Amino acid sequence: MKKFIDENFLLQNVTAQELYHQFAKEMPIIDYHNHLSPEQIARDVNFENLTQLWLYGDHYKWRAMRTNGVDEKYITGNATDYEKFEQWAATVPYTLRNPLYHWTHLELQRYFNIDTLLSPATAKVIYDECSAKLKTPAFSVKNLLRKMNVKVLCTTDDPTDSLEHHRRIKEDGFEIKVLPAFRPDKAMNVDDVAGFNNYVNKLQEVSGILIATWSEYLQALKTRHDFFAEMGSTVSDHGLEQLYAVDYTDAEVKNIFRKLTAGESISQPENIKFKSAMLVQFALWDHEKNWVQQYHLGALRNNNSRMMQTLGPDTGWDSIGDFSQAKQLSKFLNRLDHTNQLAKTILYNLNPADNELLATMTGNFNDGTVAGKIQFGASWWFLDQKDGITKQLNTLSSMGLLSKFIGMLTDSRSVLSFPRHEYFRRVLCNILGEEMENGELPDDINLVGSIIQDICFNNAKEYFGW
Structure with a gap:
């Protein structure tokens, strides 16, 4: 296959x-x-988990989740970060033919070397692995930019x-x-x-x-x-x-x-x-x-x-x-x-x-x-x-x-x-x-x-x- x-x-x-x-x-x-x-670049932030890096402020993903019937509590509301990620993982399989499906899996591969498809069945393993990496110096904001060979950004x-x-x-x-x-x-x-x-x-x-x-x-x-x-x-x-x-x-x-x-x-x-x-x-x-x-x-x-x-x-x-x-x-x-x-x-x-x-x-x-x-x-x-x-x-x-x-x-x-x-x-x-x-x-x-x-x-x- x-x-x-x-x-x-x-x-x-x-x-x-x-x-x-x-x-x-x-x-x-x-x-x-x-x-x-x-500010995040200046502070060279390490994000605590994948939700903070992936879902905070990303209205592309928010629109898809709403279309999938996800309650606003799990998008911009007071649900926990992992609960929000669970709802995103449940949405991803339904984004087939939307660029979000490609982008999501490209990002998992290029930054985290994960080629497993994101779904409810894989959500916990992917969340834990990515979140653990994000807490390390190699995954600070500046190093994420270096990883992509960025020379200039505005x-x-x-x-x-x-x-x-x-x-x-x-x-x-x-x-x-x-x-x-x-x-x-x-x-x-x-x-x-x-x-x-x-x-x-x-x-x-x-x-x-x-x-x-x-x-x-x-x-x-x-x-x-x-x-x-x-x-x-x-x-x-x-x-x-x-x-x-x-x-x-x-x-x-x-x-x-x-x-x-x-x-x-x-x-x-x-x-x-x-x-x-x-x-x-x-x-x-x-x-x-x-x-x-x-x-x-x-x-x-x-x-x-x-x-x-x-x-x-x-x-x-x-x-x-x-x-x-x-x-x-x-x-x-x-x-x-x-x-x-x-x-x-x-x-x-x-x-x-x-x-x-x-x-x-x-x-x-x-x-x-x-x-x-x-x-x-x-x-x-x-x-x-x-x-x-x-x-x-x-x-x-x-x-x-x-x-x-x-x-x-x-x-x-x-x-x-x-x-x-x-x-x-x-x-x-x-x-x-x-x-x-x-x-x-x-x-x-x-x-x-x-x-x-x-x-x-x-x-x-x-x-x-x-």
Whole structure:
């Protein structure tokens, strides 16, 4: 009987196997967007058990457990860690054909050398073995990262963050670069006026700038942008339903800010004008510093208001949205390009119906100054599975240059998620290997292999300057 996840997992032809094992497998990892905890890295944490490492904060698994009929007590509730793991183990057999099934067993193999399938029958043995290993120095957070050959990773950080943990990581001489990424979503979220004012107050405290006007607000944010740069950041990131790019005047934005800080409600057109102005400001600062700016587009968040009120955001109640992307995205990029102030940009979309839209949009603003200056980013969130990865790669190949693609990232909160790079590399090698065997690509293993190595590591290294 064929072993599940053997050395040729997802590699369905001989050429794909050669491409992966000879060219892709040993390439280092640059993970330029994730949600790992800088504090856990700085402290070089040893987790007490597999639940804490695997299930705390992982809303992918939470959604699957809920769909399997698991009570919230065993997901985000007060059940014991082992009781929660039991419920996850009971769910795993029912995740067949969901990427969670592959990821779960890849992680057990790559980190713990366990190739037993997880189920209720094997839960206790696997939990005990993994938890015992996690308590040893070899399984600290830093060593887990070393085990996966990670060279650089970027966390996701709010402008008001002190970055104290990044400072400690650097001072400790950790050889893996752990860099902050500037994520100012809260700084432009005026959907909640009270929450926005709380944010202004917090920004005032950390910047040391008294904020009473729009210009002072920008000044305070700019000092934080400068501070991130001093701490090694060269990347920004935005999580948006769509790009906002309506026309506005400084006078209008100043008045909107005045109304907001006075606690007054604003109209929807004013809301969009404010967000449009903020996005332009952030983009200009990114260009000034030669940063890379990332835009994650298309998520419809917090759909379940009852559970949002109970558990808060990022707990598994988001989905793909069907927003109109093209005109505003074009207008935003063109505004910056018109004055030659468009930074290197990565566009991620969550709706596969928009793949061709974004892939062709990148070509409008690739001006020859940088290879792949505007990137159609890796398949994201609900799409970072075999079918989604394949569609993204095929679209990019058809409408851009796959050879200049900067590759995969984890977008994860778990330090165990790095086998997703392997998963991506196997899918990539399988696609190209099949086309080589079909005569659709040249039978030149070194040519195709070198392009694979570029996609896996070299392109990102050059693009980000790391």
